[in-house]
Amino acid sequence: MPIISCPECAYSKDTSPSIIPLGCYSITCPVCGHKFPPQPPKTPPDTPRFSHNEVREIPFSFHGKSGEYFGIWIVNTLLKVLTLGFYSPWAKVRKRRYLYGSTRLEDHPFDYVADPWVLFRGFLIGITLFVGYTLLNQFNPLLALPFTLVFFIAMPWLIVRSRMFNNRNTSHRNLRFSFAPEYRESYLTFGLLPILTTATLGLAAPYVMYRQKRFLMENNRFGQTPFVFEATVGDYYQIFLRLIGLSLLMMMIVAALIYAAVIYVVPATGFFSTLTGEGRSQMFALAFMLIFFLFSIASSLYLYVRLSNLNWNATHLDGHYFNSTLSVRSMAWIFLSNLAAISLSAGLLIPWATIRLTRYRIENLSLVAQGSLDHFLAGQDEEVNAIGEEIGDIFDVEIGL
Amino acid sequence: MSDCQATYYDGHTTLSRQVNLSADNGWLTISGHAFEQRYPVIQLRLSPPLGNLQRTLYLPDGGRCDLVDNPLCCQLEQCLTKRRFMCFVHRWESSLKRAVIALLLTVAVVWAFIAFGIPVLAGQVTEMIPPTIEIRTGEETLNLLDHAMLRPSELGETRQTELRQMFSTILRDLGDDRPYQLLFRHSPTIGANALALPGGTVILTDELVTLAKSDEELIAVMAHEIGHIKHRHALRMVIQNTSAGFLVAALTGDLLSTTSLSAALPTMLVESKYSRDMERQADQYAVHYLTQKHIPLTHFAAILNRLTRYHTEGADKDRVDQWNQYLRTHPTTTERIQALHLPRRTSELTTGN
Numbered sequence: 001m002p003i004i005s006c007p008e009c010a011y012s013k014d015t016s017p018s019i020i021p022l023g024c025y026s027i028t029c030p031v032c033g034h035k036f037p038p039q040p041p042k043t044p045p046d047t048p049r050f051s052h053n054e055v056r057e058i059p060f061s062f063h064g065k066s067g068e069y070f071g072i073w074i075v076n077t078l079l080k081v082l083t084l085g086f087y088s089p090w091a092k093v094r095k096r097r098y099l100y101g102s103t104r105l106e107d108h109p110f111d112y113v114a115d116p117w118v119l120f121r122g123f124l125i126g127i128t129l130f131v132g133y134t135l136l137n138q139f140n141p142l143l144a145l146p147f148t149l150v151f152f153i154a155m156p157w158l159i160v161r162s163r164m165f166n167n168r169n170t171s172h173r174n175l176r177f178s179f180a181p182e183y184r185e186s187y188l189t190f191g192l193l194p195i196l197t198t199a200t201l202g203l204a205a206p207y208v209m210y211r212q213k214r215f216l217m218e219n220n221r222f223g224q225t226p227f228v229f230e231a232t233v234g235d236y237y238q239i240f241l242r243l244i245g246l247s248l249l250m251m252m253i254v255a256a257l258i259y260a261a262v263i264y265v266v267p268a269t270g271f272f273s274t275l276t277g278e279g280r281s282q283m284f285a286l287a288f289m290l291i292f293f294l295f296s297i298a299s300s301l302y303l304y305v306r307l308s309n310l311n312w313n314a315t316h317l318d319g320h321y322f323n324s325t326l327s328v329r330s331m332a333w334i335f336l337s338n339l340a341a342i343s344l345s346a347g348l349l350i351p352w353a354t355i356r357l358t359r360y361r362i363e364n365l366s367l368v369a370q371g372s373l374d375h376f377l378a379g380q381d382e383e384v385n386a387i388g389e390e391i392g393d394i395f396d397v398e399i400g401l
Numbered sequence: 402m403s404d405c406q407a408t409y410y411d412g413h414t415t416l417s418r419q420v421n422l423s424a425d426n427g428w429l430t431i432s433g434h435a436f437e438q439r440y441p442v443i444q445l446r447l448s449p450p451l452g453n454l455q456r457t458l459y460l461p462d463g464g465r466c467d468l469v470d471n472p473l474c475c476q477l478e479q480c481l482t483k484r485r486f487m488c489f490v491h492r493w494e495s496s497l498k499r500a501v502i503a504l505l506l507t508v509a510v511v512w513a514f515i516a517f518g519i520p521v522l523a524g525q526v527t528e529m530i531p532p533t534i535e536i537r538t539g540e541e542t543l544n545l546l547d548h549a550m551l552r553p554s555e556l557g558e559t560r561q562t563e564l565r566q567m568f569s570t571i572l573r574d575l576g577d578d579r580p581y582q583l584l585f586r587h588s589p590t591i592g593a594n595a596l597a598l599p600g601g602t603v604i605l606t607d608e609l610v611t612l613a614k615s616d617e618e619l620i621a622v623m624a625h626e627i628g629h630i631k632h633r634h635a636l637r638m639v640i641q642n643t644s645a646g647f648l649v650a651a652l653t654g655d656l657l658s659t660t661s662l663s664a665a666l667p668t669m670l671v672e673s674k675y676s677r678d679m680e681r682q683a684d685q686y687a688v689h690y691l692t693q694k695h696i697p698l699t700h701f702a703a704i705l706n707r708l709t710r711y712h713t714e715g716a717d718k719d720r721v722d723q724w725n726q727y728l729r730t731h732p733t734t735t736e737r738i739q740a741l742h743l744p745r746r747t748s749e750l751t752t753g754n
Contacts, residue, residue: 064452065452065453067497068452068453068494068495069452070500071493071494071495071496071497071499071500071503072451072452072494074500074503074504074507075490075493075494075499075500075503076490076494077503077507078503078504078506078507078510079490081507081510081511081514081648082510085647085648094451094490097448097451097454098451098452098454101451101452101454101455102452102454108408108417109454109455109467111457130647131643131647134643134646134647135639135643140538140541172415173410173415173416173417174410174411174412174415174463174464174465175410175412175414175415223415348504373415374414374415374416374417375414375415375416376414376415377413377414378412378413378414378463
C-alpha cells in the first residue's frame with residue numbers, strides 16, 4: 001500500500017492504489033490545501049519478467065497483408081480523387097496507421113496517432129503555397145525566384161517541423177516518440193554544410209551526410225529517453241570508399257564487355273552496317289543512358305543499405321541497441337522487381353510492392369535488449385502543428401530516413 | 402453486459418498489463434491485477450476499424466487499451482456516434498468486391514476528370530482572367546524568344562506588307578477586337594514554323610514563308626494560329642497542366658521513392674493529350690474560316706504535308722509517328738488531314754508521298 005504524504009504539512013495517509021486514478025497529476029492535501037504531484041510512479045504490480053541483465057534479441061515483426069492494404073489503398077485513392085485531393089490527410093493517416101499498426105516489437109504494435117484535422121490545416125497551407133508557386137512559375141518565372149529562395153531558407157525549419165510532427169504522432173506501448181533539436185543546428189547541418197559539399201566538389205559529402213544523420217538520430221527520443229548515435233565519420237567515409245572501389249570495378253567490366261561486343265560480336269552479325277551514322281550514335285546514347293540509369297540505381301541502393309545498417313547498428317536506446325541486417329542483393333532484387341511490377345500493372349501493384357518492401361525492411365531489424373523493456377518513462381507532450389509536415393510532403397522535401 | 406480481454410498501457414511507462422474490460426450503464430470498467438478504474442464511456446475514443454488491426458480505446462487520462470474487435474466494440478461504437486464514416490470506409494476497404502468496384506470507379510473518375518472535367522473547368526477559369534495578364538505574358542515570352550532563338554527577319558519589306566494585309570483581312574472577316582499583330586522572324590533553330598503567343602501575337606518564320614507555295618497556304622496557317630489565340634490556348638494550357646499535374650501528384654503521391662520518375666510520365670501523357678486537343682481545335686477554326694472564304698482545304702493539307710516532310714527529313718517517318726503517338730504535342734499529319742474531310746481524290750493526291 002503506498003503512503004501519500006503532503007510535502008507541506010507532512011500529513012500522510014495509507015491509500016489503496018485504485019483510489020488514485022492513473023492519470024492523476026496533482027493531489028490536494030485535505031489538511032493544508034497544498035497541491036502536489038503524486039509520489040514517483042507507483043511500482044508496477046506485475047513482477048518483471050526479465051532479470052536486469054538478461055540479453056535477448058527481439059525481432060521487429062510485420063503483419064501487414066497485401067490484400068488488406070490493397071483495399072485500404074484503392075478506397076482511399078478513390079476518396080481522394082472524388083474530393084479533389086482534400087481527403088488526402090485522412091487517407092494518409094489511414095495508410096500510415098495500417099503500416100505502423102502492423103509493425104510489432106515483442107508483440108506490442110506501433111501506432112500512428114496523428115489527427116487528420118491537424119494534418120488538414122497544414123495541408124491547406126501547403127496546397128495554397130503549391131498552387132501559388134506553380135501559377136507564378138508559369139506566368140512569371142522571374143517573380144517565382146524569390147519564392148524559391150524563401151523556400152530554400154525555410155528548408156531546415158521544414159525538416160525539423162516535419163520530423164517533430166511525425167515522431168510526436170508515433171507511439172509504442174502508449175509512449176510517444178519526440179524530436180527535440182535546436183533550430184540553429186538544423187540550419188548548420190541542412191543549410192550551411194551542403195555548401196561545403198559543393199565547395200569541395202563532393203569530397204565532404206560523406207561528412208555532411210554523417211552530420212545530418214547524427215542530427216536526426218541524436219535528437220530522437222522515446223518518451224524521455226534520448227537515442228544515442230555512435231557512428232563515426234570514419235565509418236561513413238569507409239562506405240563511400242568501398243562504393244567508389246566497386247564502381248571502378250564495375251566500370252572496367254562494362255567497358256571490357258562493350259569493347260568485346262564492338263570488336264567480336266557486332267562485325268559478325270553485321271547489325272551495325274544496317275544502321276546509318278545517326279542511328280549508330282542514337283544507339284550508343286541509348287545504351288549509355290541505360291547503363292547510367294542502372295548504375296545510379298545500384299549505387300544509391302548500395303548506399304541506402306550500407307548506411308541503414310551502419311546507422312541502426314550504431315544506435316542505442318538506454319542500453320538496448322539495434323541490429324539491422326539488410327543486404328544489398330535482396331534490396332536490389334526487391335526494388336527492381338517492384339519497379340517492374342508497378343510499371344507493368346499500371347500502378348495496381350503499388351500496395352503489394354509497398355507491403356513487400358516494408359516487410360523486408362522491418363523484418364531485418366531487431367532490438368538487442370538488456371533486461372525488460374517495461375521501464376521507459378513518458379516525456380512531456382507538446383502539440384505540434386502539421387504545417388512543416390504537409391509543406392514538406394506537397395513539395396516533396398526528401399528527408400533521408 | 403459483455404466484457405473482454407485487453408492490453409492496458411497507462412501512458413506513463415512502457416509497462417503493459419492484461420486487463421478485463423466491461424461496459425455498463427455508460428461506464429467502462431478496467432480491472433486488472435490489483436487495480437480497477439472506471440471511465441464514463443462518453444469520454445472514450447475508439448479507433449476506427451482498420452484492416453485486421455486491433456482496436457484501440459484511448460482513455461481520457463492518456464491511457465490506452467488494445468483489444469481484438471469484438472461485441473464490446475460494437476456496443477461502445479453505438480454510444481460514440483462519431484466516426485460512423487470511417488466504419489463505412491472500412492466496410493469498403495475490407496471487401497474484395499467493393500475494392501474492385503472502387504478501382505473501376507477511380508479509373509472512370511480520373512478519366513472523366515482528364516477528358517472533360519479539367520478542360521471545362523479550365524475554360525471557365527480562363528473566362529474569368531482579364532486579357533491584360535495574357536498580353537503581359539505574351540510580351541515577356543516574345544522577349545525571351547527573341548533572345549534565345551529568333552533573329553530579325555530577312556524578308557523583303559513588300560512581302561511583309563503583303564502578308565500583313567492578308568492577316569488584317571482575316572481579322573476583319575473574323576471580327577475579333579483583340580490587339581492582334583503579325584511579326585516576322587528568322588530562325589535557324591526552329592526552322593519553318595508559326596507561333597501564337599498569348600495576347601494576340603502571331604509569328605511567322607522566314608523559313609515558313611518561303612516554304613509555302615501559295616498565299617492561301619499561309620492564310621490557312623495564320624487562321625490556325627489566330628484560332629489558338631482566339632481560344633486563349635496558352636492560358637488554358639497553363640491552367641490545365643497545373644491541375645493535371647496536381648491530380649497526378651495526388652494519385653501517385655505514395656509511390657515509394659520512385660515518385661519523380663513515375664509521376665513524370667503520366668503528367669507528360671496528359672499534357673500532350675491537351676496539346677493535341679488544342680491543335681485540333683485550332684485546325685477546326687482554320688477550316689471554318691477557309692470554308693467560309695471558299696478557299697479549298699487542299700491548301701491547308703498541302704502546307705501541313707510540306708511542314709511534316711520539312712521537319713522529318715532523314716528520319717523514318719512512319720516509325721516516328723507510331724512511337725510518339727502518345728507523347729506528341731500535335732496530332733499526326735495524317736490524322737489532321739483526314740479531319741479536313743477532303744474529297745477522296747484530292748485527299749489521296751495530297752497525302753501521297
